[in-house]
Amino acid sequence: MAENGKSSTEKVPAAAHPLTENPTEIATDINYHVKLNTHFSPFKFEPEQAFFATAESVRNSMGGHFLYFVRDNPKHTYYFSMEFLQGRALTNAIGNLGIENAYAEALNKLGHELEEIVEQVINSSKKPVLVLNCIILMTGNGGLGRIASCFLDSMATLNLPAGGYGLRYKYGLFKQRNTKQGQEEIAEDWLEFSPWEVVRYDLVYPVRFFIYAVLYPGDATESGKLLRLKQQFFLCSASLQDIISRFKDQRGGYTWSEFPSKIAVQLNDTHPTLAIPELMCLPMEDEGLGWDEAWDVTTRTIAYTNHTVLPEALEKWSQPVMWKLLPCHMEIIEEIDIMFLAMVKDTRPDLEYKLPSMCILDHNPPKPVVRMANLCVVSAHTVNGVAQLHSYTLKAELFVVTSLYGPPSSKIRLTALLGGFGFAIQSSFADDANFQDEWASAKMASKRRLASNISCVTGESIDPNSLYDIQVKRIHEYKRQLLNILGAIDRWYLFQNYNVSVAEMLIPGSELSQHISTAGMEASGTSNMKFALNGCLIIGTLDGANVEIREEIGEEIFFLFGARADEVPRLRKYQENRLFEPDPRFEEAKQYIRSGAFGSYDYKPLLDSLEDVIYRYFRDRKRWLKMSILSTVGCGKFISDQTIAQYAKEIWNIQECRVP
Ligand code: H53
Known part of the structure; x- marks a missing residue:
């Protein structure tokens, strides 16, 4: 007998309110x-x-x-x-x-x-619900x-x-x-x-x-x-x-x-x-x-x-x-x-x-x-x-x-x-000037939508022409928000309360996103896929699904950062034996944070070497747009339907x- 008490070979009755498209x-x-x-x-x-x-x-x-x-x-x-x-x-x-x-x-x-x-x-x-400008820290829920x-x-x-x-x-x-x-x-x-x-x-x-x-x-x-x-x-x-x-x-x-x-x-x-x-x-x-x-x-x-x-x-x-x-x-x-x-x-x-x-x-x-x-x-x-x-x-x-x-x-x-996804966008579009324009206006529309929401919630207005660089993660040492915060602390102020509705606005509206966990620690990470799929470039370590994203979209459109998983144990040993000398800029930044005077800190030297590359790319609009399109094209494999x-x-x- 079926759940409704009728023999299950009987015809299924019409729904009271049938699905209509009229x-x-x-x-x-x-x-x-x-x-x-x-x-x-x-x-x-x-x-x-x-x-x-x-x-x-x-x-x-x-x-x-x-x-x-x-x-x-x-x-x-x-x-x-x-x-x-x-x-x-x-x-x-x-x-x-x-x-x-x-x-x-x-x-x-x-x-x-x-x-x-x-x-x-x-x-x-x-x-x-809201978000912070650059780094969203979630205490409980993750992917x-x-x-x-x-x-x-x-x-x-x-x-x-x-x-x-x-x-x-x-x-x-x-x-x-x-x-x-x-x-x-x-x-x-x-x-x-x-x-x-x-x-x-x-x-x-x-x-x-x-x-x-x-x-x-x-x-x-x-x-x-x-x-x-x-x-x-x-x-x-x-x-x-x-x-x-x-x-x-x-x-x-x-x-x-x-x-x-x-x-x-x-x-x-x-x-x-x-x-x-x-x-x-x-x-x-x-x-x-x-x-x-x-x-x-x-x-x-x-x-x-x-x-x-x-x-x-x-x-x-x-x-x-x-x-x-x-x-x-x-x-x-x-x-x-x-x-x-x-x-x-x-x-x-x-x-x-x-x-x-x-x-x-x-x-x-x-x-x-x-x-x-x-x-x-x-x-x-x-x-x-x-x-x-x-x-x-x-x-x-x-x-x-x-x-x-x-x-x-x-x-x-x-x-x-395994296997690709029948994606509508072909990589050959990546260089097409008209397509790039359409892509840029779609991205700009998403950035404006995000900016207007930020302005509603925080009163801060954000220039939609600036680079939107976003890290969204549950707080954990291994995800190294601290590392990002060291560079970001003085630039952008957080607004919080991340959830799915915010993600729907935030992810399409971003251009660069941080996925910099210590290699070997992040099982997969899921927002990395969503950012990449939305034409946002990733700066990340060889950890979790970053590895496959980089493989799929091409290493030339992935900003690689930090040590590989197999190098981490050696570096750890190094650190245990006190042979590891942290970059003096980290020490400076730490001292500075301790002094409690964030306002006047010159954070610039801290991530200069890295950011220089990114800003150089970002200023070259055609190149950035091409990379953004290729990022989306390469992400078919990460669709949950697959x-x-x-x-x-x-x-x-x-x-x-x-x-x-
Ligand atoms: O699961 C994600 C992974 C991510 C991992 C996360 C996760 C939780 O959100 C909660 C508990 C847990 O053990 C793991 O940290 O790497 O992407 C989805 O698989």
Whole structure:
């Protein structure tokens, strides 16, 4: 039986509000939602009402898609992520459905501009967001959440039977504000009035913690950690129960052994690792499945993406805490670890010496921990990194264990994609004077849009003819914002609160962007791809996806900076032995910052050698424009549709399920 209670061979009923591309019909539908909306007066049609009515109209026309997935019963992928960093849902949905022009025209008929209503809502109810002039420092979220959302968009674009599971946090991304006292975070109640949420009152699943409200040590950080663990388990357990219940509903009954041919689960980093013991536990406890069968189902279903090689960021949970909160899951994890140790000893005695770092349970006092990444590597059928260099590092240094799994490519795959993208722009356009003019005016329009937003938020006016040089990153030593700040501190003042809507304006409006992390530390970096794709030149180290971007677009249009990954250990040794002499200009800059007198500091000598080259290029407009065009041309490989097509084929084994 299908989800709607009808036999799944029956015809899919027509949607109540079928997807139409006729602007007049769309306008009627929007009006209908204005009149029936329970949030607003039916007699008002301000931008906010227009936004809600439009969103509801689009949402209702999408219902039919799910029914087709139910009817055809294809294999599904479920993307588990603790973070999704969505942009504007309305713009995304309309874009993905290819009905942007029709809705824009319909709204015009009703006296509104599509672009305007999206902006209006953000401006009125959510007081944005903004950016800083040159360096945007983000304290929490990075590329991981944004990649999850891009992937959902690409799944929709590619008509894949796939979706995501995440948590509905009451407070999502906080707003940042800088005051004299330092940074302030302001909670953002983003859930207010979301037209996109659909509550399913009929679906309720018990999430079984075994100590329930007991373990709350006084220490605020500890209780915070425990809450995070509970959130992770909550996500995994509720999502898996939902998936299993959908699986059981399928036509003609089910057998557990076919579960992996119907379902693929992708773990976005280690945060949802508890899906592994939970997928063992649920069928063993509830349906009496044996260990071997449960292990087979789990390992054929779950795949894992690693997003970091930084030891401090590889997630570890305290064993005592896990024993208290999830004793059955700990028993399962312990058993997997025992199995794994025995397997290495049996099949690869030469690797036995590596077991202390490869095993899942690290029993070393004072902090015995569970290494979540190791649990993933041992249990997942496929592990992938997020850039070529990163995947090599994973294989070579972190998870040697994967070479145990047979064929040469082993378990770790490269997500760095093969093959080009059918890009409309040809590199031959790069020298064409007319095309360069068009390119320059498009870039200028984006820069003006950004400048006007900056002026709205900060009161500062920025000359759109100046070079817009932008670094957008989560704060971390390895990303070396400090290095950039040393040069920038006196030039530009920051304005903050970066998010997707800001990125949509900031990235197209920039010409040069900094991606200067220490080589070997950044797994991939994602904004580098977005900047390059938008014709912005990169100054960067040979780290993460910078390597492939440089390869794709050509090394002559990439401003290379700093040491290579294989040189870093030697330089580190050098530094440890105090043989490394930093450039005296760094010492000067540091002293200067200490003196607290930023205002009059002559920063110029600091980055002179580097900037000289860049400014020379920038002044040669034709050359800069050519490089900018070639940067975009070379970036086809980094489109997330490409990545998702590759995941679908190589990891999930799912097919397109097109709605007629
Ligand atoms: O994930 C990005 C990478 C980037 C890496 C980032 C990331 C997070 O945003 C959060 C947690 C984590 O372990 C890693 O730092 O290099 O590009 C997307 O893959």
